[in-house]
Amino acid sequence: MSTRHILIAGLLGLLGLAFWHLAADYLPDAALNPTAAYYAAHAADQTGAPNLVTGIIITWRGLDTLGEVTVLFLTSAIVALVLAQSKAPAGAAGPGFLPAGELLATGTRMLLPLIALFGAYVIANGHLSPGGGFQGGAVLASGVLLALLAQPRMRIGHALLARVESVSGLGYILVGLAGLAFASGFLDTAFLPLGRFGALLSAGAIPLISVLIGLKVGAEFATILQSLEEGEDAAQEEDAA
Amino acid sequence: MIPLSFLLALLVCAGALIAAGVALATASRATAVLGAGLVSLFASVLFVILAAPDVAMTEAAIGSGLTTFLFFFVMGRIRREGGK
Numbered sequence: 550m551s552t553r554h555i556l557i558a559g560l561l562g563l564l565g566l567a568f569w570h571l572a573a574d575y576l577p578d579a580a581l582n583p584t585a586a587y588y589a590a591h592a593a594d595q596t597g598a599p600n601l602v603t604g605i606i607i608t609w610r611g612l613d614t615l616g617e618v619t620v621l622f623l624t625s626a627i628v629a630l631v632l633a634q635s636k637a638p639a640g641a642a643g644p645g646f647l648p649a650g651e652l653l654a655t656g657t658r659m660l661l662p663l664i665a666l667f668g669a670y671v672i673a674n675g676h677l678s679p680g681g682g683f684q685g686g687a688v689l690a691s692g693v694l695l696a697l698l699a700q701p702r703m704r705i706g707h708a709l710l711a712r713v714e715s716v717s718g719l720g721y722i723l724v725g726l727a728g729l730a731f732a733s734g735f736l737d738t739a740f741l742p743l744g745r746f747g748a749l750l751s752a753g754a755i756p757l758i759s760v761l762i763g764l765k766v767g768a769e770f771a772t773i774l775q776s777l778e779e780g781e782d783a784a785q786e787e788d789a790a
Numbered sequence: 791m792i793p794l795s796f797l798l799a800l801l802v803c804a805g806a807l808i809a810a811g812v813a814l815a816t817a818s819r820a821t822a823v824l825g826a827g828l829v830s831l832f833a834s835v836l837f838v839i840l841a842a843p844d845v846a847m848t849e850a851a852i853g854s855g856l857t858t859f860l861f862f863f864v865m866g867r868i869r870r871e872g873g874k
Contacts, residue, residue, distance in 0.1 A: 679843035
């Protein structure tokens with residue numbers, strides 16, 4: 550056993566020790582901490598969203614959500630930047646992706662509309678049932694993934710994706726600023742009427758923000774997936790040339 | 791009497807551990823990636839049992855779906871472009 554193995558084993562042991570201490574000292578809280586208690590007591594009447602989770606993460610924790618979406622945007626930008634640098638070396642041959650089989654191609658034709666519909670449902674009902682913009686956007690992106698697998702040659706225009714991404718991002722910020730202007734602060738959703746509790750169009754600006762986040766997250770993931778796929782394509786074209 | 795959801799959670803945890811073990815032990819890279827994706831899938835079932843369907847949805851779509859295929863896309867690129 551080399552010193553490297555011993556070092557790795559030692560580090561893993563330390564990590565295990567840290568986790569063991571965390572787990573051994575763990576005591577479930579007897580009561581909610583004050584912030585959580587406030588959220589639990591007032592989320593329904595102040596945000597107007599029956600799904601408290603989405604109500605909380607879009608209003609009181611709206612900045613966190615904005616941060617998450619920003620991190621995802623940075624990731625997709627960096628992936629595109631790094632991949633634009635990489636060039637296939639001359640003579641790099643070998644099988645790329647095999648063409649999709651009959652089963653996948655046919656199944657995709659049937660499943661893709663359902664996945665898109667489910668994603669739209671999860672986004673639009675984020676304030677009513679489990680889900681929300683982030684989850685629905687990820688579902689939409691998995692639909693894009695399925696389409697890419699079934700048709701490796703399929704392309705969604707980069708310009709379209711970039712436009713969807715930036716328009717929804719800008720819209721999110723504008724909605725946040727509208728909260729600053731017409732309600733109590735940045736990303737406050739109460740500048741639109743709360744409406745009837747449990748209706749599709751209710752809970753202030755939460756459905757609007759969900760739709761914007763869903764489009765943004767979906768476009769970002771689709772960009773990442775497609776730019777990773779595209780290298781394959783460019784390399785294949787070089788081989789053919 | 792042990793509640794049913796606890797037994798179910800134990801079963802799911804065992805499945806996740808087995809999948810993680812497979813991912814570590816296997817010699818095939820594709821099997822390892824699929825094993826890691828399976829861990830995520832079990833984790834998302836566990837989140838449903840723990841009454842966190844929002845988290846479960848994210849975990850299932852991103853953890854087990856997109857990430858797994860991201861690995862395959864990257865592996866395909868490395869195979870093509872890796873210095874040969």
